[in-house]
Amino acid sequence: MHATCIVTFIEQKRIIYKFLNNVNWVDMKNTYIKNRNYKLNNNNIEDILHMVIIPIFKEDPLVIDNTLNSLAKQNVSMIIGLALEEREMHSDIKYNNIVSKYENKFLKIIKTIHPDGLKNEVAGKASNCNYCVQILVKYYENSLKDSYDYVMITACDCDSIWCQDYFLYLNYLSVKNNLKYFNHIIYTPNITNVKHFQPNHILTNWMSITRSIATHGHFRCLGSIRTFTSEYHIPLILLKKIDYWDNDLVHEDVHMCNKLAILNEKCLIFKSTFLPCDNQTPTNIRSVYQSFILLWCQSLRWNFFIYDLYYLFHQLLLNLFNIKRYENFQINSWKVFMQIINNYENLFYFFVAPIFNNIFWILYLCLFNNYYNNNLIYYLLNYIQPYFIIIHMFLTYLCTLLILNANDEDTKDLFDYLPLTAIVDNQIFCLHGGLSPSIDTLDHVRALDRIQEVPHEGPMCDLLWSDPDDRGGWGISPRGAGYTFGQDISETFNHTNGLQLVSRAHQLVMEGYNWCHDKNVVTIFSAPNYCYRCGNQAAIMELDDSLKYSFLQFDPAPRRGEPHVTRKTPDYFL
Numbered sequence: 001m002h003a004t005c006i007v008t009f010i011e012q013k014r015i016i017y018k019f020l021n022n023v024n025w026v027d028m029k030n031t032y033i034k035n036r037n038y039k040l041n042n043n044n045i046e047d048i049l050h051m052v053i054i055p056i057f058k059e060d061p062l063v064i065d066n067t068l069n070s071l072a073k074q075n076v077s078m079i080i081g082l083a084l085e086e087r088e089m090h091s092d093i094k095y096n097n098i099v100s101k102y103e104n105k106f107l108k109i110i111k112t113i114h115p116d117g118l119k120n121e122v123a124g125k126a127s128n129c130n131y132c133v134q135i136l137v138k139y140y141e142n143s144l145k146d147s148y149d150y151v152m153i154t155a156c157d158c159d160s161i162w163c164q165d166y167f168l169y170l171n172y173l174s175v176k177n178n179l180k181y182f183n184h185i186i187y188t189p190n191i192t193n194v195k196h197f198q199p200n201h202i203l204t205n206w207m208s209i210t211r212s213i214a215t216h217g218h219f220r221c222l223g224s225i226r227t228f229t230s231e232y233h234i235p236l237i238l239l240k241k242i243d244y245w246d247n248d249l250v251h252e253d254v255h256m257c258n259k260l261a262i263l264n265e266k267c268l269i270f271k272s273t274f275l276p277c278d279n280q281t282p283t284n285i286r287s288v289y290q291s292f293i294l295l296w297c298q299s300l301r302w303n304f305f306i307y308d309l310y311y312l313f314h315q316l317l318l319n320l321f322n323i324k325r326y327e328n329f330q331i332n333s334w335k336v337f338m339q340i341i342n343n344y345e346n347l348f349y350f351f352v353a354p355i356f357n358n359i360f361w362i363l364y365l366c367l368f369n370n371y372y373n374n375n376l377i378y379y380l381l382n383y384i385q386p387y388f389i390i391i392h393m394f395l396t397y398l399c400t401l402l403i404l405n406a407n408d409e410d411t412k413d414l415f416d417y418l419p420l421t422a423i424v425d426n427q428i429f430c431l432h433g434g435l436s437p438s439i440d441t442l443d444h445v446r447a448l449d450r451i452q453e454v455p456h457e458g459p460m461c462d463l464l465w466s467d468p469d470d471r472g473g474w475g476i477s478p479r480g481a482g483y484t485f486g487q488d489i490s491e492t493f494n495h496t497n498g499l500q501l502v503s504r505a506h507q508l509v510m511e512g513y514n515w516c517h518d519k520n521v522v523t524i525f526s527a528p529n530y531c532y533r534c535g536n537q538a539a540i541m542e543l544d545d546s547l548k549y550s551f552l553q554f555d556p557a558p559r560r561g562e563p564h565v566t567r568k569t570p571d572y573f574l
Contacts, residue, residue, distance in 0.1 A: 514537025
């Protein structure tokens with residue numbers, strides 16, 4: 001008799017549905033989703049014993065303590081396994097107190113130590129988990145087999161559990177009504193125990209594999225209103241092409257994605273979202289970007305998405321842009337950019353959008369902002385707005401170059417969270433465009449409602465579109481947005497706000513920087529050979545601790561051949 005099973009993958013916040021034979025998995029999935037609002041109680045769940053394996057290698061005992069404290073609050077029967085490696089023996093003692101502390105909180109808490117160097121084993125935490133599973137299963141079969149209808153075995157990194165609602169996904173009406181798994185043991189895919197769970201046998205009965213990643217809000221947060229869906233589909237022939245079945249029977253999503261990316265397979269559709277949670281964890285793409293840009297640091301390490309995305313982009317860049325090593329990048333003076341990042345604690349970088357591979361830069365800057373401890377700040381450019389994004393093929397890049405079926409609303413919302421202005425030591429006012437007749441003080445800027453698209457007029461628009469002029473006072477801008485302002489305006493603004501100068505961009509200057517208004521305003525332009533035809537230098541202003549400045553000028557990188565896309569440069573950029 002063939003088995004029919006539903007498998008839940010907790011470790012990286014995924015849920016996987018896999019069915020055999022003639023079961024309609026779509027209907028089963030819908031049934032499961034329909035029942036997600038049932039509260040966890042004895043009326044809608046059979047007696048399931050939950051074995052939670054926590055792989056441990058160089059983990060902070062405090063983090064493990066917090067994890068176990070969270071698990072202990074769940075109203076389900078649990079056995080906990082702390083899966084250590086032999087090389088952790090020297091630190092074994094620091095986990096003993098944790099085991100003693102929680103031995104009365106669970107049915108059983110066991111610490112196992114996996115011997116190093118066993119043959120035919122998967123390296124890393126998977127081996128820890130498998131070794132621990134074998135011991136826990138023996139304990140279950142000897143002591144608890146007659147007390148529970150099912151056993152759910154899960155591997156869960158200690159930093160993946162954020163709140164006491166973590167196990168609200170356990171609304172197993174479908175388990176109760178439909179699923180009878182042999183041996184009454186349900187294994188999650190991250191437990192690669194071939195005796196009880198053989199994913200290759202399941203997958204060969206499919207035309208494709210479907211993964212739903214962190215799909216349903218109610219699993220984490222009872223107050224959630226939205227239900228997020230996120231999945232990708234990979235045809236079986238492609239899974240075979242990338243050797244999906246190797247020693248590690250179940251790959252992480254990112255491994256499959258970057259293997260396909262290296263093969264330059266364009267048929268992969270990939271979309272990611274996040275579960276709602278109650279401890280300031282980013283809940284979707286928009287809030288992830290918001291956490292980058294607004295310096296939202298996480299106290300708990302949830303960085304699966306960040307690290308794996310960084311690794312995936314690495315592989316995509318190697319393949320799509322023919323880049324062999326990071327230090328050999330020749331896109332828009334990459335060497336200079338890397339030198340700046342590696343040497344300056346803070347970088348105020350005016351990012352120019354109408355360049356080739358602009359999606360590469362936008363996403364990479366976001367990743368750098370996180371990698372360098374949120375010390376990179378990117379000012380909003382007036383032309384990075386949804387309608388210009390479409391004009392500059394931003395969404396086309398997302399869908400084709402990065403093989404992302406992105407939610408364009410969430411992606412465009414990124415730009416609604418970029419800062420409008422910045423101030424350095426209360427002395428230098430940094431922005432993209434210029435001043436506004438509606439803004440006399442910095443407090444007027446702080447009072448603006450930032451989280452919105454840039455309007456076509458008003459103070460926010462002026463900050464992005466205005467330009468200094470040789471004529472005094474305010475004037476009508478030939479750009480059709482913002483104003484021109486004279487030296488009297490900039491002097492008054494700096495005096496009123498106690499500023500030394502206004503630093504801005506928005507205008508091409510051939511030497512990369514240009515002073516005006518008796519050094520009350522400086523224009524800095526950081527895109528060499530703008531639009532690949534202007535022949536200008538670019539510049540960066542460097543400030544020391546006493547705000548003494550110097551300018552670093554640089555030329556464009558050597559041409560790498562004509563690009564595939566031809567673009568006409570809009571006149572208002574010049």
